[in-house]
Amino acid sequence: MSDEVEIDQEVYDRLIGEGKNERIARAKAKAAAVRKSKIAEGQSLGPRSAEENAKALEEFRASAGGGGVATKTAAPADAGGAAGGRLTPEQRAARVAASLGNGGSEPASLGVPTSSDHTHRLLALVPPAGIQQVQSKQMDKVYTWPHLLLVEFVALLAAGSLLLIASFFLDAPLGSLANPNEVPAINKAPWYFMGLQELLRYFHPMVAGVTLPGVFVVALLAAPYVDKNPSAHPENRKVANMAFTFFLAFWGLLVIIGSFLRGAGYEFVWPWVEGLGFTL
Amino acid sequence: MAKKDLKTTVQDNVIWKSIFRPGSIYRKGYRDTSRDRALASMNNVLYHLHPVKVKRHGLKLTYTYCLGGLSFFMFILLTVTGIFLMFFYTPAAGAGTEVAYLNMRELSASVTFGQLVRNLHRWGAHAMVFTVFLHMARVFYHGAYKPPREFNWVVGVILLILTLLLSFTGYLLPWDQLALWAVTVGTEMMGFTPVFGEQVQFVLLGGVEIGPNTLLRWYVLHVLFIPFVTVVFLAVHFWRIRKDGGISGPL
Numbered sequence: 001m002s003d004e005v006e007i008d009q010e011v012y013d014r015l016i017g018e019g020k021n022e023r024i025a026r027a028k029a030k031a032a033a034v035r036k037s038k039i040a041e042g043q044s045l046g047p048r049s050a051e052e053n054a055k056a057l058e059e060f061r062a063s064a065g066g067g068g069v070a071t072k073t074a075a076p077a078d079a080g081g082a083a084g085g086r087l088t089p090e091q092r093a094a095r096v097a098a099s100l101g102n103g104g105s106e107p108a109s110l111g112v113p114t115s116s117d118h119t120h121r122l123l124a125l126v127p128p129a130g131i132q133q134v135q136s137k138q139m140d141k142v143y144t145w146p147h148l149l150l151v152e153f154v155a156l157l158a159a160g161s162l163l164l165i166a167s168f169f170l171d172a173p174l175g176s177l178a179n180p181n182e183v184p185a186i187n188k189a190p191w192y193f194m195g196l197q198e199l200l201r202y203f204h205p206m207v208a209g210v211t212l213p214g215v216f217v218v219a220l221l222a223a224p225y226v227d228k229n230p231s232a233h234p235e236n237r238k239v240a241n242m243a244f245t246f247f248l249a250f251w252g253l254l255v256i257i258g259s260f261l262r263g264a265g266y267e268f269v270w271p272w273v274e275g276l277g278f279t280l
Numbered sequence: 281m282a283k284k285d286l287k288t289t290v291q292d293n294v295i296w297k298s299i300f301r302p303g304s305i306y307r308k309g310y311r312d313t314s315r316d317r318a319l320a321s322m323n324n325v326l327y328h329l330h331p332v333k334v335k336r337h338g339l340k341l342t343y344t345y346c347l348g349g350l351s352f353f354m355f356i357l358l359t360v361t362g363i364f365l366m367f368f369y370t371p372a373a374g375a376g377t378e379v380a381y382l383n384m385r386e387l388s389a390s391v392t393f394g395q396l397v398r399n400l401h402r403w404g405a406h407a408m409v410f411t412v413f414l415h416m417a418r419v420f421y422h423g424a425y426k427p428p429r430e431f432n433w434v435v436g437v438i439l440l441i442l443t444l445l446l447s448f449t450g451y452l453l454p455w456d457q458l459a460l461w462a463v464t465v466g467t468e469m470m471g472f473t474p475v476f477g478e479q480v481q482f483v484l485l486g487g488v489e490i491g492p493n494t495l496l497r498w499y500v501l502h503v504l505f506i507p508f509v510t511v512v513f514l515a516v517h518f519w520r521i522r523k524d525g526g527i528s529g530p531l
Contacts, residue, residue, distance in 0.1 A: 141333040145320035148334050155346040156353050163357070163407060167399035174388070177381050178373070178460035180489065189465045190451050192409050192444055197465055209469025210477075220437045223420070224430035232423030232531055244420050279458055280406055 194258035371499035424528035
């Protein structure tokens with residue numbers, strides 16, 4: 001980096017004296033120097049007032065000739081017949097004519113000022129409906145690299161090594177060869193389906209195996225459309241949180257009973273009496 | 281001409297420049313400036329997943345617990361270990377030709393790292409079901425499915441079901457007693473689907489009961505069909521996160 005822009009040495013020394021970071025001090029000193037030179041040239045500082053803005057715009061329009069006409073004509077035309085942002089060919093032709101400066105046909109009269117410091121002008125022919133409005137609020141944001149990617153990488157390493165260690169010490173189960181003629185004493189589904197198997201104990205298979213899971217899935221899918229509460233604060237959505245917590249607790253209870261408290265013939269047993277009838 | 285140093289020789293040629301786009305941090309070296317931090321995202325394939333900047337509160341570990349990312353990591357890990365296992369596995373069963381089960385025995389007995397990779401695949405599968413489930417719970421408690429993210433929640437529920445199906449179809453493949461009877465319990469329930477229950481069961485089993493056809497069918501579903509569908513939904517899921525304005529919150 002170069003030091004082409006002058007810095008205000010006085011401000012710089014004061015900030016360094018206050019124990020400020022060197023970069024911050026330099027930036028502030030630079031800004032102070034710029035401010036000083038502007039004041040010296042008689043320019044005003046800070047944002048302009050509405051009247052000043054309007055005056056500046058008038059001056060610009062006067063100097064830009066036809067350039068301002070288009071901006072002026074755009075609004076009434078819109079209010080007139082441009083419902084939904086669509087123009088009839090006549091309206092479009094009228095707009096083009098207006099932007100060319102009251103019927104002027106020479107390309108030179110397009111409104112580009114010849115003796116002006118401005119290098120661009122507003123495009124007036126785009127209907128407002130044709131512009132994609134990006135309305136993002138200014139938020140406290142950080143760079144993905146390095147902040148997010150480092151966290152993700154560490155999480156990935158931690159999960160990977162945890163899994164590797166588990167796999168090193170615990171072998172995946174492998175029973176004896178599948179035999180359709182020999183029903184094992186303990187016969188269980190994988191743990192994530194144990195809730196359904198436990199329900200089978202209480203209900204007809206059509207209810208436990210099809211209707212109830214179907215209702216649960218539909219309820220999950222419908223949740224965002226049913227929950228119209230706009231707030232995401234836990235204090236404001238006690239009903240939703242309670243309902244979901246009960247749902248999870250109910251499901252977890254079924255899985256735990258089915259996994260750990262059911263033995264041979266799917267009868268209820270205590271795990272310390274007959275051991276865990278559970279394989280992952 | 282002055283002798284070039286190694287770095288210049290490697291970086292200043294047609295091949296290197298064809299691999300790394302202009303602005304890539306590998307093209308000219310990385311300096312820790314705002315510009316290069318932005319370019320690191322923009323000229324990276326990860327730009328499909330992450331924007332240049334993210335909301336600061338999303339970095340807090342206790343906001344997401346990295347659960348969505350870890351679910352995806354599990355999916356990648358299961359794909360990689362699954363491809364390894366496919367080299368040593370034939371989905372064939374039936375009286376006298378119990379190849380699938382023999383393959384499982386050989387995998388743990390005589391394949392280098394066979395048992396370890398199988399363990400990783402098995403525990404990884406359980407872990408993925410668990411992280412997907414926790415991810416869903418996290419999203420619910422943060423109200424993160426509220427507008428404009430309703431549809432992404434729907435995609436997420438579909439992904440949860442696909443995860444369960446992936447895990448369940450894989451459960452049969454070892455072709456041991458555990459697999460056979462766990463799957464019997466599950467598929468008997470499908471037979472109770474109203475109106476066309478028998479047909480559903482027949483299509484899924486490739487017959488009236490679990491047999492060699494079922495193994496082949498579930499193998500294809502497990503290694504090809506369901507992963508393919510899952511990848512499509514994952515793509516939509518990730519794309520919608522960004523289109524819906526990034527991570528939800530802050531609360």
